[in-house]
Amino acid sequence: MTDNLEKAIWDCAVIGGGPAGLTAAIYLARYHLSVTVFDDNTSRASMIPISHNHAGFPDGISGQDLLARMRAQAQRYGALIRGSKVTVLEKDSDLFKLEFDGDTAFARTVLMGTGVLNRRPPMSSPAHDEAVARGLLRYCPVCDGFEVSDKSLGVVGTGMKGFREAKFLRSYTRDVTLVAPDGEHELSDAERKGLAELGIKIEAGPVISIELGTDRVTVTTATTTYAFASFYPALGSEIRSALAVGVGARxxxxxxxxxxxxxxxxxxxxxxxxxxxxxxxxISHAMGQAGVAATAIRNDLCEVEVLVR
Ligand SMILES: Cc1cc2nc3c(=O)[nH]c(=O)nc-3n(C[C@H](O)[C@H](O)[C@H](O)COP(=O)(O)OP(=O)(O)OC[C@H]3O[C@@H](n4cnc5c(N)ncnc54)[C@H](O)[C@@H]3O)c2cc1C
Structure with a gap:
């Protein structure tokens, strides 16, 4: 990291040090471009206790291990990684200006790999993190539905989010209960009928408490207490696109x-x-998109100034 940030103009500033940002950094550094990654350490991947669907790791790999390997790989080729949150992004003629930790820096291109934040069920932060680490709370049926095959599952969500998640999980187990977190479900009669035909139970909620047991999570509503092997919140996400919107991105x-x-x-x-x-x-999709983005960045920079050594 240069001490004189105001004089630095990087070829690319990557905002976000998850699988997308770090993959881009590996590619960019190996294209002999100067790249700095900014990361405020809230990658969704860092919450993965162990991933079994990421190719190349037949015994699985934890999210933290994967990220550490990717950081080391990016740094090996000269990428800088800074544990800072970018608070302001501006574009002034051909340069981007970034503000972070009271500092300023400039970059010719910026890659947004800022990810999303899952909306959480009503639990304290420590209880939430423990539940995720123990697989009692899961966010990604595509990732880990296999691990809960034939187990008793809860889906906490309403409307189409809950509806789709419950239906998706039904292909792993017969025992799925859809619980509305705040009260009544926003489902049409046809949607209720469709769920009932699949044997998915519908519970009105609201969720009063979520307690962690040894190998069960107890979800209590106004009328019933359920002991699930795992539950999936289907509450949507906050998309971290505000910095991009601030410079006019659609x-x-x-x-x-x-x-x-x-x-x-x-x-x-x-x-x-x-x-x-x-x-x-x-992760695979984030990595693939990042490889494409980094190559486009390299080629687009080359249009302005041919890269030669
Ligand atoms: C519990 C759980 C289990 C999962 N299991 C799997 C699995 O087994 N297999 C799989 O393929 N996927 C899995 N996923 C999904 C996977 O984690 C995400 O698809 C992946 O992390 C997306 O990568 P990303 O780089 O786009 O975003 P993220 O990994 O979320 O990284 C975004 C980064 O940007 C940073 N950032 C955001 N704004 C700023 C800012 N202004 N300044 C600086 N930094 C910023 C954040 O701090 C964060 O580190 C799982 C997700 C969860 C929550």
Whole structure:
């Protein structure tokens, strides 16, 4: 890291040090470009106790281990990683200005790998984190539905989010209960009938308490107490696209950053990859998009100034 940030102009500033941002940093550094990653250490991947669907790790790998390996790989090729939150992003003619920790720096391009934050069920933070670590609370049926095959599952959510999650999980187990966190479900008669035909139980809620047991999580509503092997919140996410929106990037109705086939946003020089872009919220997808973005960044910079050694 240069001590004189105001004189530094990086080829690329990557905002976010999750799988998307770190993959981009590995590619960019190996293209002999100067790259700094900013990360405020809230990667969704860091919550993964052990991933069994990430290719190349037949015995699984924890999210923290994967991230540590990726950080080491990026640093090996010269990427700088800074544990700072970018609070301001501006674009001034051809340069981006970033503010963080009371400092300022400039970059020719910026990659947004800022991800999303899951909305959480009503639990204290320590209880939540313990439940995730022990697999009592899960956020990603695509990732770990296999691990709960034939087990008793709860889905805490309403409307189409809860409806879709419950239906998805039904392909793993017969024992699925959909619980409305705040009260009545927002489901049509046809949707209720569809769930009932699949044998999915519908509980009105509201959820009064969530308690962790040895190998069960107890979810208590106004009328019933359930002991689930795991439960999945289906409460949606906060999309971390505000910095991109601030420089004029277009977003989807959900708040995801719109990109073209090369991960370019609507703002020249600004790219996005990973969960913050609409798509399958998976590590493999974040990595694939980041490789495409980094290559587009390299090629677009080359259009301005041919890269030679
Ligand atoms: C419990 C759980 C289990 C999962 N299991 C799997 C699995 O088994 N397999 C799988 O493929 N996927 C899994 N996922 C999904 C996977 O974690 C995400 O798809 C992946 O982490 C997305 O990578 P990303 O880089 O886009 O975002 P993230 O990993 O969320 O990283 C975004 C980073 O950006 C940083 N950031 C945001 N704003 C700023 C800012 N202004 N300044 C600086 N830094 C900022 C954040 O601190 C964060 O570190 C799981 C998710 C959860 C929650």
């Amino acid at each position: 977003i989807s109705d959900e708040g995801c950053i719109n990109v073209d086939a090369h991960q370019r946003t609507s703002v020249p020089g600004l790219y996005a990859a990973g969960d913050v872009v609409i798509g399958l919220d998976q």
